[in-house]
Amino acid sequence: MFKYVKKAVEKIDGLALVTGNEKYTDDFSFDKMLYVSVLHSGYAHAQIEELDDSAARKIPGVVEILSYNNVNTILYTTAGQGFPEPSPYDTILFGKTMRFVGDNVCAVAAETKEIADIALKKIKIKYKRLKPLLNFEQSDNSKIIIHKNDGAFPKIPVYYDASKNIAAMVEAEAGDFEKAFGESKNKIEKNFYVSYASHCALEPHAAVSYIDNRGRLVIISTTQVPFHVRRIVSHVAEIPISKIRVIKPRIGGGFGGKQEVLLEPIAALVTWRTKRPAKLVYSRKEVFNSTRTRHQYKTVFKVGFQDNGIITALHLDALENSGAYGSHALTVLSNAGSKTLPLLNKIENLKFTGKGVYTNLPCGGAYRGYGATEAYFGYGQIIDMVCEATNNNIVEYYKKWSIKSGETSPIFKALGEGKEGVAMTITSSSLEECLETGSKEFHWNEKKKLYDSNFNKGKRIKRGVGMAALMQGSAIPEIDMASAYIKMNDDGSFNLNIGATDLGTGSDTILAQIAAEVLDVPVEKFIVTSSDTDFTPFDTGAYASSTTYLTGQAVKKCAENIKEQILKVGAEILGVIQNEVEIENEQVITKPGFADFRKISFAEICNYSFYQNNQFQIQATASHVSPKSPPPFAAHFVEIEVDTFTGIIKVINYVAAVDCGTPINPILAEGQAEGAIVNGISYALVENYYFSEYGKLLNDTFGKYGVYTASDIPPIKVILIDSYEETGPFGAKSISEININGPLPAIANAFFNATGKRLFKSPFTPEDVLKVLKG
Amino acid sequence: MKIKFNINSKIEELEIRPDATLLNVLRDNGFTEVKCGCSEGECGACIVLIDDKTVNSCQVLAMSAASKKIKTVKGIGTLHNPHLLQKIFASTGADQCGFCSPGMVLSAYSLLKENPNPTEKEIAEALDGNLCRCTGYVKIIEAVRRTAQIMNENLISRE
Ligand code: FES
Ligand code: FES
Numbered sequence: 019m020f021k022y023v024k025k026a027v028e029k030i031d032g033l034a035l036v037t038g039n040e041k042y043t044d045d046f047s048f049d050k051m052l053y054v055s056v057l058h059s060g061y062a063h064a065q066i067e068e069l070d071d072s073a074a075r076k077i078p079g080v081v082e083i084l085s086y087n088n089v090n091t092i093l094y095t096t097a098g099q100g101f102p103e104p105s106p107y108d109t110i111l112f113g114k115t116m117r118f119v120g121d122n123v124c125a126v127a128a129e130t131k132e133i134a135d136i137a138l139k140k141i142k143i144k145y146k147r148l149k150p151l152l153n154f155e156q157s158d159n160s161k162i163i164i165h166k167n168d169g170a171f172p173k174i175p176v177y178y179d180a181s182k183n184i185a186a187m188v189e190a191e192a193g194d195f196e197k198a199f200g201e202s203k204n205k206i207e208k209n210f211y212v213s214y215a216s217h218c219a220l221e222p223h224a225a226v227s228y229i230d231n232r233g234r235l236v237i238i239s240t241t242q243v244p245f246h247v248r249r250i251v252s253h254v255a256e257i258p259i260s261k262i263r264v265i266k267p268r269i270g271g272g273f274g275g276k277q278e279v280l281l282e283p284i285a286a287l288v289t290w291r292t293k294r295p296a297k298l299v300y301s302r303k304e305v306f307n308s309t310r311t312r313h314q315y316k317t318v319f320k321v322g323f324q325d326n327g328i329i330t331a332l333h334l335d336a337l338e339n340s341g342a343y344g345s346h347a348l349t350v351l352s353n354a355g356s357k358t359l360p361l362l363n364k365i366e367n368l369k370f371t372g373k374g375v376y377t378n379l380p381c382g383g384a385y386r387g388y389g390a391t392e393a394y395f396g397y398g399q400i401i402d403m404v405c406e407a408t409n410n411n412i413v414e415y416y417k418k419w420s421i422k423s424g425e426t427s428p429i430f431k432a433l434g435e436g437k438e439g440v441a442m443t444i445t446s447s448s449l450e451e452c453l454e455t456g457s458k459e460f461h462w463n464e465k466k467k468l469y470d471s472n473f474n475k476g477k478r479i480k481r482g483v484g485m486a487a488l489m490q491g492s493a494i495p496e497i498d499m500a501s502a503y504i505k506m507n508d509d510g511s512f513n514l515n516i517g518a519t520d521l522g523t524g525s526d527t528i529l530a531q532i533a534a535e536v537l538d539v540p541v542e543k544f545i546v547t548s549s550d551t552d553f554t555p556f557d558t559g560a561y562a563s564s565t566t567y568l569t570g571q572a573v574k575k576c577a578e579n580i581k582e583q584i585l586k587v588g589a590e591i592l593g594v595i596q597n598e599v600e601i602e603n604e605q606v607i608t609k610p611g612f613a614d615f616r617k618i619s620f621a622e623i624c625n626y627s628f629y630q631n632n633q634f635q636i637q638a639t640a641s642h643v644s645p646k647s648p649p650p651f652a653a654h655f656v657e658i659e660v661d662t663f664t665g666i667i668k669v670i671n672y673v674a675a676v677d678c679g680t681p682i683n684p685i686l687a688e689g690q691a692e693g694a695i696v697n698g699i700s701y702a703l704v705e706n707y708y709f710s711e712y713g714k715l716l717n718d719t720f721g722k723y724g725v726y727t728a729s730d731i732p733p734i735k736v737i738l739i740d741s742y743e744e745t746g747p748f749g750a751k752s753i754s755e756i757n758i759n760g761p762l763p764a765i766a767n768a769f770f771n772a773t774g775k776r777l778f779k780s781p782f783t784p785e786d787v788l789k790v791l792k793g
Numbered sequence: 794m795k796i797k798f799n800i801n802s803k804i805e806e807l808e809i810r811p812d813a814t815l816l817n818v819l820r821d822n823g824f825t826e827v828k829c830g831c832s833e834g835e836c837g838a839c840i841v842l843i844d845d846k847t848v849n850s851c852q853v854l855a856m857s858a859a860s861k862k863i864k865t866v867k868g869i870g871t872l873h874n875p876h877l878l879q880k881i882f883a884s885t886g887a888d889q890c891g892f893c894s895p896g897m898v899l900s901a902y903s904l905l906k907e908n909p910n911p912t913e914k915e916i917a918e919a920l921d922g923n924l925c926r927c928t929g930y931v932k933i934i935e936a937v938r939r940t941a942q943i944m945n946e947n948l949i950s951r952e
Contacts, residue, residue, distance in 0.1 A: 037867060271892060
């Protein structure tokens, strides 16, 4: 049994957050600080022939202007990934070619934000407009080439062909799809489309920089990846890594949108050149237009199956709109296959093909779900179609055919992140229980039976239920690394320093709980410092559902090392040998059965090691790389109402049963699931990017975009069903991403149940729903 | 020009520009607990109370609030002396990134003053102007409901 793990411990920063005490990037200001504004391209495709900033420079209060005139042309990727990045080096901080509405033109640093904004308008730019490429389905045979002779190249040896607008390509096959599909008696082939989306983290992207007392550059930033920021800023701004310190303070949500290095190099260059503090905060419009998005996708599923429903062949072909730059293009694409296809692992002939193509539209990037969300829309519906066609109960079908503990899928090895994947056997899954418990809680069988009958006949408002089973991963195996440092203090408290990045997810708290469990010390005794490249050890950052699983294991190893040291010193003080003692309640005590009971407190142990004998600092560091990426699993159930007059779909009930291994903190785990589900529902029903015929985003405000509010949400019930993952800390796996994958397929399946029609394109707007109902 | 404001029951004389929004004046003068999520009146992160009414501070001129009582989230409770709502928000998991929390807490505070026994629907409606992208609102609504319940059971003042 656990003492500090699997407990709803309050977030260690909780009270400070809700009393407004915590500081976020924009809350930091410094004397003589400059304010930076960035000019973004208004054209989707254009060549700058001349940029004249002389008039702007004359405005009193303008201090520095950065453009291609004075910033070196250095290719890089804005994707905050491990090095070498699997994303192509196709981006220049300030280039001459504008590739989407929102691309960087130049930046002004001035004494006030108002002056900087006025100066932007005084910069004279001569553009040569080029024809934009706005339809991603036409990209790879278009005459318009987005990255023409600009030197863009892949940093790792992968297929890349800028001359054909191909940013990424992935292929994998197990068995012989073509043969099996050809021989199949029953076949389904369908196309699915999912839309662009903005992360809408409530805090906009920001960076504040200054020079410290010894001439080093400090960057405070809204980043999920402080160590990657340090490395990428060093490369782009040509400042040695040793001269850069990156700090992530509190951050107002990320969801992948802040795994991108966009503002930091600009603030850094201003500060490095002027030796003055600089602040750059994006407006909401800039966040929508210029930062990164969820990729738009077309997926084509081909499936061959027997009369009893057994699928013999499945092919997923994905076309990804990478936008103007290929940030995360390759890895999101491979995840579209690697996070879906292993779920029904008994399909013998599996094929994945994918292509990411450039367009003159906003850039995709990392977004919670990371390709899996895009692919599950079709995957979850295809399975439903097979079940409907063969009279299978879909819940029983998933129970029977889903991957189980002790099983594997050839896809794990075939599809990695920019290289071959890692073969893996599943060692934990409660998916069957999730399906069982979730369907009971939801009353799946009863409701499905009711709505399958002629319940809806002749009614304006039709009801339906749908479900989907899901998986994701936990960290990137054999690539991501996390580390932790712990030292003991003389009152028996500990410093826990981790490079990991708490985005509001509560990872600072969860990691303290893990250390607390090992050392049998209350969570409050840990002073947690995170995400400061000077004071915390390396961590790849908060992405790929990794922190609890990966950093958690580093913290566990580190705490175990500390425990050994404490036991050793404790035994020395108590005058016994080390295996005669154990740890309990902040003390070292003699084990039961030892003749005369002795004990010594942690505080006394630390004091002894500081001041008395064999003096040393009790401290340890540990690193962790995972040999695998154990998937969390989930079963989602949804009930909807379709108003056949207006086309409005209303979600009236949502149940998600989730296997995240051991939930280290059940309340925080539930919160991750609830947040992801609501984002998933609004993505399914409203979120989209609408563009003008010139490629300008039209709905670039919260209001027009349509982020859900408290009154939009249906009753949502999250049920956590433990499994025990032996490679994770105290059995934990991930939970942050998986649950955003469910609403798209589950709602679409419920729509079919209600109306007998299928939705192949998201979001399911009333207009589109009416078209589908009529068609 | 210099203007006197009543912020969290203290008189502050602040240098402002006539066209400055209340949000900018507050943030520029150290009241960074008031957050900016959009500057467009659409997210509620910048909510403050003006004479006990919730207002998006990005949408009003600072001047217009000069003679009125302004309250930020620190005005209802602080780290060392938190309001019950703040305690329950923290213990219920109603705060993830916390960026929406100052505005959210103030909207909830204002609701409970007017309606000590709100239904879930009334809570959701009262929080309709506050966006939160992290929590999916489930635990936020729960926190407000629980706070109301505890206040009613123990006859705690809503101040
Ligand atoms: S910042 Fe005022 S409503 Fe968003
Ligand atoms: S907790 Fe992050 S926006 Fe609400």
